[in-house]
Amino acid sequence: MIRLPAPGHRVVVRYLLPSGQATDALGELLSADADTVVVDGKRGVETIAVRTIVAAKPVPPVTRRAT
Numbered sequence: 001m002i003r004l005p006a007p008g009h010r011v012v013v014r015y016l017l018p019s020g021q022a023t024d025a026l027g028e029l030l031s032a033d034a035d036t037v038v039v040d041g042k043r044g045v046e047t048i049a050v051r052t053i054v055a056a057k058p059v060p061p062v063t064r065r066a067t
Contacts, residue, residue: 002050004032005058012059013039015052022054 004011006029013025025048027041037048037056 002037002053002056004029004037004056007031010059010061011039011056013037013048013056014054015048016054017052026059 004013009029010027011029014022015025016022025039025041025043025046027039027046030038030040030045032038035050037050037053039046039048
């Protein structure tokens with residue numbers, strides 16, 4: 001079972017594509033239920049089937065450098 005933080009936190013989710021290749025979604029967790037996880041990242045909003053997820057974890061927020 002994949003454990004994720006509450007929606008609103010930043011996460012990385014590794015999941016399998018139909019080809020069998022693994023890819024990552026990195027961004028804000030919008031929602032998660034028994035069937036799907038939704039992440040808003042650089043590629044836009046990704047809806048990921050839970051059955052394809054191989055790993056997931058929270059990650060620290062992005063820090064911006066002062067210029």
